[in-house]
Amino acid sequence: MTRKPGLVVAGFAILALIAAAVAPGSAWATAGKRVDCDKVMSELHAGKKAKEIAKDLSISTSSVYRCKRRAAAKAKGETSKTSTKAKPAATASPAAH
Secondary structure, three states: OOHHHHHHHHHHHHHHHHHHHOOHHHHHOOOOOOOOHHHHHHHHHOOOOHHHHHHHHOOOHHHHHHHHHHHHHHHOOOOHHHHHOOOOOOOOOHHHO
16 A cells, blocks of 8 residues: 555656656747748759758758748749638629620
8 A cells, every 4th residue: 555655656757757858849949930941942942852851951841841832822923921811702794794
């Protein structure tokens, strides 16, 4: 019976060590920093994979994909603000009927 509290304390100590080891600090390491999308796109055009680019530039792979998505939207003539909004439906002119 006296070993149960000791096991509980040891269990919590192990959980605390694990929580500290997998802390999300590295996920927020680049928070607030700008990603150079021109550099990302030049690396993509050179044939590098997103994971390689992310490692080389110390950014996340989602940042690489975001740059790629923005470049595609820019090529279509959309801005980043208009690409997220729904486009209004075209209205037919009354003279066409």
